[in-house]
Amino acid sequence: MMTEQFKVQNVKCSGCVKAIIDGLTALPQVNGVTATVEDGCVTIESDGISRETLVSKLAELGYPEAESG
Ligand SMILES: [Cu+2]
Numbered sequence: 001m002m003t004e005q006f007k008v009q010n011v012k013c014s015g016c017v018k019a020i021i022d023g024l025t026a027l028p029q030v031n032g033v034t035a036t037v038e039d040g041c042v043t044i045e046s047d048g049i050s051r052e053t054l055v056s057k058l059a060e061l062g063y064p065e066a067e068s069g
Pocket residue numbers: 011012013014015016017
């Protein structure tokens with residue numbers, strides 16, 4: 001089990017959180033997802049899915065990774 005964490009943009013309400021959770025758990029290797037409205041933090045437990053795949057899926061859902069720094 002691997003845990004990846006991302007800061008993403010556009011998380012505004014519980015509907016966004018649900019969209020992120022539903023969208024990412026649809027990926028076969030993803031076992032668990034949590035997301036928070038307050039800071040746009042998304043945590044994903046998976047069987048080794050790549051960060052690139054997760055980032056592109058989040059962007060496709062409308063939640064691109066936040067710029068760091
Ligand atoms: Cu929303």
